Amino acid sequence: MTLTLTDGTVRYGTTVAVDAANLRIDAGEIVAVLGPSGSGKTSLLRAIAGLEPLASGALAWDGEDLTALAPHHRNFGLMFQDHALFTHQDVLANVAFGLRTRGVDRRDRERRAAAMLDMVGLTGFDRRAVDQLSGGERQRVALARALAPTPRLLMLDEPLASVDRERRDQLAQELHRILRASGTPTLLVTHDLDEAFTFADRIVILDRGRIVQTGSARDVWRRPGTRAIARFLGVTTELECPSGAGFVTTPWGPLTTDLAGTVVVGFRPTDLRVDPDGPVTGVVRTTWFRRDHFVVEADTSVGPITARSALPEPVGASVTIAADLDAAVLVEPGAPEA
Amino acid sequence: MRVRPLVFVVLTTIALGACGSSSGGRADGGTAKTVTLVTHDSFAVSRPVLAAFTKQTGWKVRVLKNGDAGVALNQVILTKDAPLGDAMFGVDNTFLTRALRERVFTRYEAKGVAAVPRALRLDPTGHATPIDVGNVCVNADRKYFADRDLAIPKTLDDLAKPQYRDLLVVENPATSSPGLAFVAATVARFGKAWPNYWDRLRDNGVKAVDGWEAAYNGEFSGAAGSTGSRPLVVSYATSPPAEVYFADPPPTTAPTLALDQTCFRQVEFAGVLRGAAHPAGARALIDFMLTRRFQADMPLQMFVDPVLPGTPLPEVFTKFATVPTDPFTLSPARIGRDRASWIDEWTARVLR
């Protein structure tokens, strides 16, 4: 129950979209491929689906070579970014389609399709035309359709991209629940941090066609491989701090680490705050409002810092900054500046 | 839903099969004794007459009509290495030299050809047999002239007179067989000076259109149901009887009149095609065309005159047709040699 991609390369003409990627997905695992747009995520996913040929490398499922196998023989499910529902079929026929191609008889496939619709919360939508559905409903039909034939691997391409923001969190949780319930190993491709870190057991970071980091969600979140990855993962404040003897010394106190030499300590804006008790002082450069708080950029004695603030500090004001040290991100010394 | 494409395929197959089998039945034809006649689009013969031929000779007749007279002959010329049929009908004196030069016929002296007046036997080499005569004449709308107390013109010279200004419509000799015949009439009448006559006609407001249909149905005021306004048109000597014959109910007088001093004689020929698969059938068919039965059938079928003197004519012909006493003629050789230059000259004078 393991998918293995070895040195997979996808080329379009002379452009290399995916460059010798190695990837492994184990039973029951949810893996997210995360990267900015244009990083080759979709190409990687399409190559695994069999929709793009591998220029070199190999794909295997439990040792069975899939490299040359046609997509319709792979028994993988793929949920397209825009869902690609069959507009000339109703909801039930869409969901039952994969069962029909596998020769399941009409009654069984309709029963199973109806059950899938129940699971995604669309009970009674059977005869609706797909173009009468909202974005979220379409997304759930697409998911039910992909899951109905019980694929051995499920692939999701930006699953929540076309869903309203207010419905996103709810749908994300539902999706997560459904994925866990189905137990199907899942490969998720997204540029959205929330989406990736909500679902995934493991994160694969893709940058310009190359896999630059792989690890558990927690590891990747806390220990980005490079400063560039750190920035991609939301780090806005980077401080170079000395370390040694199991500790790195930050302006807010020591942190345990096994690193040595100069270490980059990173913070996301939410993990630094303007606080009268903060030990670091600085002068506000800009300030803006975000959702329920303000964000302040300040030039401080230890370098430029981005922090949150309860109040709209005026430009030029003097502020002190406190930190949530547990949330700090550590980047290895000498990690290349991408 | 699922069956629909299947139904479509089945219906298609049936349709194809049906047509295939019906065509097979129709097209094979050549199994028994069948003689194939290649001709032009105006050829027509009545069913009992054809049946009589089959009864007499045992030959069935298959008729291939290939466009107008020029196209039909050119098709025969193009296919002379593998002829389309056995006999050809419908080469007229304006095309005779081309047919003879291209050697599409074999020599054949038809039974009964001796009875045809010598003036109509235009092929001294004995390949082409004259079958019918037609005269291209200016036709006049009687009512138009009667209403205005205007004398109906009689001669070609009359047509250029000021009282007949803007009244004549002619066909382009480049695209129309009567158009060419009428130009030939003017050549026969005026000799070298024929272009000057056309200058006079042009100055007198002659109108030229591309074909007989446009001239007769479109411009001529005398045609039944016509919207035209010109009372003089180049047509056939037999157009007046046709106007009577094809009217319902038939009138007692013809609405139009063919002017017998403006006519050019066309003779149509038939011949046995070189390389014919059934030359015997072809010869029998040409013989048959010179029998009284066929000759008497032609007038109401093709609106032409028989070549055999004494052939009984239908009443509409005896009553309404003009029989030109001395139509203009030119030798086929002369027409064959000069037609291209006539057309160029005519185009330059009349159209530009």
Next chain:
Amino acid sequence: MARAARTLLVAGPLTFLAVFFLWPVGAILARGLVTDGSIRLHSLTDVWRDPGLRHVVGFTVAQAALSTVATLMVALPATAVLSRFRFRGRAAVVALLTMPFVLPTVVVGTAFRSLGITGSLTAIVVAHVFFNVAVVVRVVGATWRGLDPREEDAARSLGAGPVRTFVTVTLPALRPAIVAAGSIVFLFCFTSFGVILILGGPRFATIETEIYRQTAQLLDLHTAAALSIVQLVAVVGALYAAGTMTGRVRSITRTAAGRRVPTSIRARMLLAVGLLPAVILVVVPLGDLTIRSLAHGGTGYTHLATTPFGAPYSPLDAIVTSIEIAIVATVIAVGLGIALATALTRPGRRARGARLTELLVLLPLGVSAVTVGFGFLIVFDTPPLDLRTSWWIIPIAHTLVALPFVVRTTVPVLRAIDPRQREAAAMLGAGPAQVWRAVDLPVVTHAAKVAAGFAAAISLGEFGATLFIVRPETTTVPVAIYRFLSRPGATNVDQALALATILMLLTGVVALAGERRTRLETRLETRP
């Protein structure tokens, strides 16, 4: 495997075109150009040196361009409202606009003459518009209906007025279809024969009428071949230019298509303004024809039942023959056309020959009927291909004329299929055949129906090629009409007009059937 399938799909149509078009045309051109084993091309330069012929070439291009622009100007507004609005009688209007397309020129000539439109460039252009409105309505309409109106809404919301919206959003999306329709209309006008002769008169000559004159009257195959080559070069050039103007064909999401019911006064006025020019232009001559066919107490119709002149057929037989031939020609043309269109639009990199193939399919429209007809005669003269006297030669000739329409109307529709739909089907376990059935077939069925209506109409009305190869047992309605009009007398004219009216109605019925909405369209249109 995909490549093999594509090759197989292309092989049938290409073989057909090679055997029934390239071979005969090549043979007749060779006969004209090759003398004693060497090619004589000097008459090509003669054509160019002769100011008369150069004028003919210039006039041919000019009148065709003018007619094409005029046709688009009249037909596009009508297409717009027919694509955008749903109203009672819509299908009838489409059927009405299709009728002229099949009428033989001789008949239309009588109508235009009785309306006093004749003997001028204006008459030529007006007649061309009359004949070709249907081409634009059908070819462009098929694409227009599939456009997403939300894009227009988006443009409107960004402050674009209706005109700017049309120019910046709608027009670019329609461009491939407009160019496709325009190039067909251009070809038709470029090679127009009857309209030039009958409505233009002897003062006007095009390359086509010159080829006819050289071939049919003078049998000067040498000059005819030179002119044919000039015509072919011009046609290929025009098509190539059209190809570069086509731009990128976008995927069309059919989901958002659909027509609106014109409820506001403004919408109704728009409807009227859009339809009126085209409808008037079509209705007046057709109406004139119908009314005149009823002259003499409708005896034209009653006479039809009797055998009019000794030929072994009656006009009623001609109607049956026309229908039989139309069915066969339609089946062949739609079968070959859909196969070709499918191959040309298969996902994956476009085969190098695709562009060339599309061009090749259009070429029969750019070659004179007399050239093809004479070509048939000289190549199909030995069994088993001695088709010169076969029944099949007529549907085959009709197929040559209909095929370009089938391909041109089908390709944009098939190309508009979202490739992800096919991928989605494949991911759900559907093999290539199942993918085709699930995703392509519903669209193909729809396109095939539209194309079939078109092909049947073309076959019913084809005259130019038919006349050269017609057999007594294959006398079609247009040929019968032509024969009636070739002799003097009231009953002949009456019967010609009666037959023309029947042909018109027959086409109307075929067009109406083609307009019947498929289940897919019905669903799309019942959306709120």
